[in-house]
Amino acid sequence: MRWLIPIFLYVLLEVYAFQVVKTMTKNLWLQIGYFVLSLLILGYVIYIFANYDRSVGPTKYTLRASGLLLLTIVPKLILVLFMFGEDIIRVCIAGYTYLTNTFFEGTATEYLPDRRKFISQIALGVAAIPFAGLLHGIFRGKYNFKVIRHVLHFDDLPAAFDGFRITQISDIHSGSFDDAAKIEYAVDLINEQESDLLLFTGDIVNTVAEEMDDWIDTFKRIKNPKYGKYSVLGNHDYGEYVTWNSQEEKEANFNAIKDIHNKIDFNLLLNDSAFVEKDGERIAVIGVENWGHNFKKAGDLTKASKKVAQEDFKVLLSHDPSHWEHEVKKHTDHYHLTLSGHTHGFQFGIEIPGFIRWSPVQYVYKQWAGMYDEMGRYLNVNRGFGFHAFPGRVGIWPEITVIELRKKTQLS
Structure with a gap:
């Protein structure tokens, strides 16, 4: 029926x-x-x-x-x-x-x-x-990589980090790739940004670790910036969209996916944090496992932040932007900048700056693409590096985000 x-x-x-x-x-x-x-x-x-x-x-x-x-x-x-x-x-x-x-x-x-x-x-x-x-989206749009730049001003940014540049990528979905030359080009584009810090916000595969086997060397070419490369997991990285013969097989795949990050020189943060230090000052990079309002809730913000002081400047990596909406943005510990992905902007929509910005995904996610600001706390939802489900992108292009942190002054 x-x-x-x-x-x-x-x-x-x-x-x-x-x-x-x-x-x-x-x-x-x-x-x-x-x-x-x-x-x-x-x-x-x-x-x-x-x-x-x-x-x-x-x-x-x-x-x-x-x-x-x-x-x-x-x-x-x-x-x-x-x-x-x-x-x-x-x-x-x-x-x-x-x-x-x-x-x-x-x-x-x-x-x-x-x-x-x-x-x-x-x-x-x-x-x-x-x-x-x-x-167009199937044959060209899915590899139409765009570099999106933002400059954010903060009152309490440590002075040593004034002008500090962060590159964010998200949602690689390596199992969908079908053009090695385009991915090589995208990696070159990431390297050209010459940022201080590189952050990846989850979904390295569609389902299984083997999807990355042919791409390890490609992504290993991403240069290691002066202040490192950090990453978190996304909902697709837990192997929950496939049937396993046993729990042991599922856990082996999960461990293999976590190991991919090490193979491409990323420091995977599993409900953990790390400090980036510059000229005697520091900012905290905090990474939670996936936390989605309608998806897996493995993220533990309290555990991830236990080494971080309330007064520290915080950059949070959380794959699903609904986490920011439901838990992060009103948190008393004040997470200055949250970086997410997950939505892909639905890979379909219309974006004409200053005129129209629409995608069907906006009826599901309040924050679905780009930079958001509430109460002096920022969220960037990266539109994704790869693609999934539909083999293309229409109007919502794959994104490499570059964010420059600035110390707010009376003139800024």
Whole structure:
């Protein structure tokens, strides 16, 4: 029964889409070609997901299938909106014609007018926009790396750290990569920032440690800044989206994932902290395990901060931004800057600085991409380095964040 509604909606989608094709061309072979192509794509998607192996988890095949599904469904949804809207108008015209002919003229006519070709043309033109956007996102957008820069001012920043630069990356999702040259380019881009400190905020894989085997040497090329590289875990790093033969196998995978951080020269913080010292002053880098309002809650902020004094300047690494919203931002210990990721900005949206900023993920996460400031406490939600579930990015590009800390003065 749970499949009846999706099947009905998909059939409705195809019926309307096929009506557009029939309106646009009377060529029987083109109509048959469209029908066969739709069946082949649907069959491929059903085959891939029907044979999904939870002991393996997401693969490049499931990514490809989800991409094909969106490429076909999203444009057809646009067609349905136009065609359904036209049907409402046609029904109204039919009702008016029926009433006027029957009661005032006494004549019999065809009450339901034919579909208008120009409506189908407009619908196809509008549907081509998301189709082109999705195609671009799959083939180019997912590796369209952007460096996003922020300058933050603090009253209580230790003077020695005025001008201190932090690079943040997040959500590598190495199991999704399919272009080594693009990843090499991104690593070079990280190195070009020449920041003082490099921080990674979780999700190094999709599900299993082996996903990073081919990428260890690539990520090991990330230069070790003067003040080090620190990292935390994300929800995907716990192996909870795959079925294991035993608890021991799951724990072995988890240990292997933690070991990846050491292999690429990151200091993994597991509910722990470290101090960065410069010219006799210090700031604290605090890393919690994953804490999500709707995901795994392994993070322990109290434990992670036990070595940190209340007056210390604090940079907190916490993968899921809901942690900041529900626990961190009002904490009495005053966490100055929190760095998160997790949302990917949904890998789909519209961002035009100063004009519009929208993504479906904003209806789930209050803080979903970029820098947020409340009560003098900052949260940066990195849009992610890699991609997951959908093999592309549309309007929300992969991000390398560079944050410069500044000592606030009377003039700043």
